[in-house]
Amino acid sequence: xxxxxxxxxxxxxxxxxxxxxxxxxxxxxxxxxxxxxxxxxxxxxxxxxxxxxxxxxxxxxxxxxxxxxxxxxxxxxxxxxxxxxxxxxxxxxxxxxxxxxxxxxxxxxxxxxxxxxxxxxxxxxxxxxxxxxxxxxxxxxxxxxxxxxxxxxxxxxxxxxxxxxxxxxxxxxxxxxxxxxxxxxxxxxxxxxxxxxxxxxxxxxxxxxxxxxxxxxxxxxxxxxxxxxxxxxxxxxxxxxxxxxxxxxxxxxxxxxxxxxxxxxxxxxxxxxxxxxxxxx
Numbered sequence: 526x527x528x529x530x531x532x533x534x535x536x537x538x539x540x541x542x543x544x545x546x547x548x549x550x551x552x553x554x555x556x557x558x559x560x561x562x563x564x565x566x567x568x569x570x571x572x573x574x575x576x577x578x579x580x581x582x583x584x585x586x587x588x589x590x591x592x593x594x595x596x597x598x599x600x601x602x603x604x605x606x607x608x609x610x611x612x613x614x615x616x617x618x619x620x621x622x623x624x625x626x627x628x629x630x631x632x633x634x635x636x637x638x639x640x641x642x643x644x645x646x647x648x649x650x651x652x653x654x655x656x657x658x659x660x661x662x663x664x665x666x667x668x669x670x671x672x673x674x675x676x677x678x679x680x681x682x683x684x685x686x687x688x689x690x691x692x693x694x695x696x697x698x699x700x701x702x703x704x705x706x707x708x709x710x711x712x713x714x715x716x717x718x719x720x721x722x723x724x725x726x727x728x729x730x731x732x733x734x735x736x737x738x739x740x741x742x743x744x745x746x747x748x749x750x751x752x753x754x755x756x757x758x759x760x761x762x763x764x765x766x767x768x769x770x771x772x773x774x775x776x777x778x779x780x781x782x783x784x785x786x787x788x789x790x791x792x793x794x795x796x797x798x799x800x801x802x803x804x805x806x
Contacts, residue, residue, distance in 0.1 A: 538622045545617030549609030557605060558598035562586060564671045566803040567764045568779075593674055601670030604682045608663035616656035620717060624648045641725060646718030653713020654706050661705060662698035665689070668767040678771070693770055701766035703785050708759030712752045719748035758801035762788055 553560075562585055589597050627644055657664075666685045669678070679685035689697045723744040728734050736744065753760075765788050771779045782788035792800045 538618045538625075541621035542614040542618030545613035545615075546610045547613075549613030550606060553602075553605050553609040557602055560605070561598050561600055561671050562589070563803075564668060564764060565589070567761050568672055568768060569803065597674075600673075601667040601682070604663050604667040604670055604685070607682075608660050608667055611663060612656045612660040615659050616652045616713065619655050620648055620652035623651060642718050642722040645721035646714045649717025650710040650714030652717075653709040656713075657705055657709040658702070661702055662686070664705070664763075665698050665700055665767045668764055672768055697770065700769055701763035704759050704762040704766065708756045708763060712756040712759075715752035715755060716748045719751050720744050723747060761801050761803060762792075765792070 627648060666682055669685055727740060768779055782791060
């Protein structure tokens with residue numbers, strides 16, 4: 526985001542793509558255990574208020590480690606890493622490209638600090654949508670790898686890709702695309718927009734126009750927290766739709782939905798509003 530924020534050392538779109546891909550690899554390796562637990566929570570369908578069988582966070586972690594080993598926390602890691610690389614490269618590259626163009630095309634009266642978060646919000650949302658569509662097959666494969674135990678359905682990411690295409694066609698790789706785009710636009714928009722807002726606030730408070738690494742990390746963390754918290758129900762719906770086609774996995778019945786609206790309606794009736802926030806913690 527260096528170009529848009531006016532830093533003297535500007536990154537080209539290709540440099541931004543490389544930076545996004547590398548940061549995605551590092552981030553994914555660190556957060557993978559949390560992501561696996563979150564997805565497992567999202568695929569449970571016992572009502573939260575009555576879930577004697579639904580598992581608490583600590584119990585889920587303990588049972589996952591006991592029943593499937595520590596390696597289970599990195600299930601689908603190949604697909605996850607590929608997802609991070611592709612998504613990170615595309616989203617940062619596209620964002621840098623379109624914000625650079627917007628900056629050049631905007632009339633001079635909009636070249637003010639207050640306009641930056643707004644433009645960053647819009648461009649971030651568009652970049653996120655492009656990246657999500659491109660990387661959607663990897664997201665689907667990652668979710669399906671995570672949901673299984675002991676490679677009971679797929680032996681590897683390549684096997685998951687082959688079987689999904691054979692049994693469901695290429696469209697099977699894009700299950701949950703609508704809620705995914707509905708989630709990604711506000712998530713990416715809020716992330717880029719919030720980050721830019723925090724940077725602008727930092728600049729006004731400190732009188733400096735550069736951030737140290739800890740300051741940049743803090744701004745990014747706060748922006749990510751806001752964006753994820755606001756859009757978790759969309760991510761939940763996407764995950765439920767991505768495992769359609771299976772009747773049961775690991776002895777658990779997989780709820781069947783005819784589409785996005787049916788999924789939302791069924792979850793609301795059976796699991797309540799809190800069901801959409803499974804895995805929030």
